[in-house]
Amino acid sequence: EDQVTQSPEALRLQEGESSSLNCSYTVSGLRGLFWYRQDPGKGPEFLFTLYSAGEEKEKERLKATLTKKESFLHITAPKPEDSATYLCAVQAQQDNNAGNMLTFGGGTRLMVKP
């Protein structure tokens, strides 16, 4: 059974204080690891997909990295507008293409104070 665990559950940062969010996973063959951002009252917004260990993706102050067991979302010099819940999800290799559904972690709620 695929499993995703995110830590910490909540993280408070001062504006400009860099940090990292962790996503540990077990999956029977990884097709892709996804990061989403979710604002209160909204649907998850896609950020990144990582496909293989060693891969990195960047977008503004966010950088996602991937190893064989975990992924990190690094936030450099965060601003208050980066406050949101960040979700990690894995997509397993399947024999058929019917599903390709995602298994999600519980999320990390990030709060950035000015």
Added chain:
Amino acid sequence: DAGITQSPRHKVTETGTPVTLRCHQTENHRYMYWYRQDPGHGLRLIHYSYGVKDTDKGEVSDGYSVSRSKTEDFLLTLESATSSQTSVYFCAIRPGQGAFGNTIYFGEGSWLTVV
């Protein structure tokens, strides 16, 4: 914008009544999904569809049924709503082709309260 519209966005219903949530997409994507999101459980897959009249169960399908009679619409039905089905429901699509073909994009959610 993934071109997904969910309706209704908010609904309060009584225990035992049937409820149907509608997901409409404008891009003719083949794959569509229904997830629910609950505190302490995160997002969990209810049902998914891989084409017109082609659907399958997800992790938490008990008490739910789905139908897809046309590419653009994916309906989620609670035959007899229970309080445990109070949740936020998200529809999602996956393009299935192109550079982001494997990515799943979510709608804005439908808040359902069963009293």
